[in-house]
Amino acid sequence: MQAKKFVLLAALCAPQLVQAQEPALPETPKVVADPLFKKLARAPELKEESSGKWEGSFGLGLTMRRGSSNSTEGSLSLDAVREMRDSRLLANAIAVRSAENGERSGDTANADFRGERNISEHMFGFAGAGAERDMLQDLSLRGSLSSGVGVHWLNTEALTLNVYGGLAYSWERYRNEPDARGFEGVLGSELRYELSPTSRITHRMVVYPDSVGGGTRYAMQGDLTTRINSHFGLQVAVLQKYREKVRAENSHADTVLFTGITTAF
Template sequence: MHKPSLRTIFLLISSTFTNIAIADQVVLDDGSLLKGTVKQVANGQLIMDTAFANEVTIDYARVNQITTDKKFLVELESRDRIVGKLSVDSNGQSQLSDTAFGSVNIDPKNIKNVWETDATKPQILAVQQEYQDEIKTLKADKEKEVEDLKSSYETALTALREERNRLRDPWSGSIAMGITGASGNTNRFGAHGRGELNRETDQERMNIYMEVNFQKEDGEQTANQKLAGLSLERDISEMWFARGSADFEIDDFEELDLRAIAAASLGRFFIREDDLKFKGFAGLGYRFESYSDGTNEKDPTGVLGYDVKYKMNSKLSLFHDFTYYPSFSSPGKNYLIVTNFGGEMPITEKEDWKVRASLRSKYNSQPAQDAESTDTTYQMNLVYDWD
């Protein structure tokens, strides 16, 4: 077996002691000794590469002594800067050796920064990193701002297109249909339908409607009512508008051959928002009624009412209106009240098909003979809307 020569053993031992000797050393306030390579001192921290834990960061306030094997640029608390090795003499005095002035005694507590002679000052690196981070943040904010602007632009463009299409074709409408039935002890059949045609521009709103309610029970008619009417509103200002309306009604079971009411009024929006519109109106009109017994009533009338439309959420809309028609000749005794209340919700993704539940109540203070003063109709309809 080949035995290593004395020269080889000596070289190995010398190499080992040399590696140990060239290691930087840091002594802490509790006497701990760290060996490795000092990287820098900055911002009150010492950074050191060690064999056991790679890079470690130490609170510099705990450092009592530093020894380095190569020159560093050392900045003192006095802002003086000296290039040299950090060392400790035989008396335990910390020094900067190999400087342009020879060896200089220093107190490690007065050292502010330490960095390699060919490296950039840590504070400059920190500023550069902060600058780069700020650039990244500004870039991210700018990209987000661009995305937000793009989204806002697309939303505004969509709204403008919808408004353009609405202005090009201001007409819309709906058809509502419903049936009821029963068989057995009672044979009942009922049908009701309502059609509406609307025209809306920036300053005008027009509505035309027609409604039919028919019901038969055990072979006899129990309801036969026909309604029709139109209204036109034109804005005077953002909140005020002029209104004209005409409503017609035929009701066999009220012995009413025809009721016609024409009115002109001044109205005001109390709330005019996208999801809530509340308006009121007051004016003058003329009421004509013809009954099956041949009697006719003609009388100037007042008109006072309000109308509410509320979009509660994307799935439910509510509506309510109330109109009071007092006769000029005897407003306390001869008057007519008509009110409607209901709600509807879409049942398809396009929201063109809906379900509508409604209640219509009418009170006539002077009904025909054998007719009730109050006439109430409940309906549940399937509605088709088109724009």
């Protein structure tokens, strides 16, 4: 009799148990189909690390004098960089051509092309080629092929400083002296400082502690560039060279200061 009562009680409670075990209402979708929330549902857009294009400036300057003496001085400057994911290419040049009374008197130029590839977060390897002309030192042409390693000493949005060192094979061709060639050590630095969204300072130095021509020599160049508009700007540049061993009675150091108009690309 008790068993029958238990079965009857279980039969009466069964609908309530089934009703209690019914599945809950479906969850609200994670992405709400509402125009006001579409932006919230999208993944954030990641900024590209680099454009992969050459960026920089090209400048020209000209000074002419006519009268008691005829003199012409023209200047050219180039500063360009191509940033990629793990590497970059750099090209820079400063050149001044000076002529007096129709004769060439004091041409000077420095040019450098370098490729860098990151080894780690703070180190990179490089290979480069350089050229120089300095008629005040009777140097018709100097060429250099270099390779080594460097360190990203500072790397912020406004300021970058890289230092590097390595070995170079260089050759020097003089106007009235025997040529010189061989291996030499090379040390260098490069600094870029963004003064403002429209102004920038760059400074470069290359030092050869024991050059193929004999003694220590270095070349240092710096410039201040300010944009006038999106296409043109003004530039003040300095090129200084020092050579411990000089030909004839030339000066050990020469400094050139010039201004020009630049265009960005």
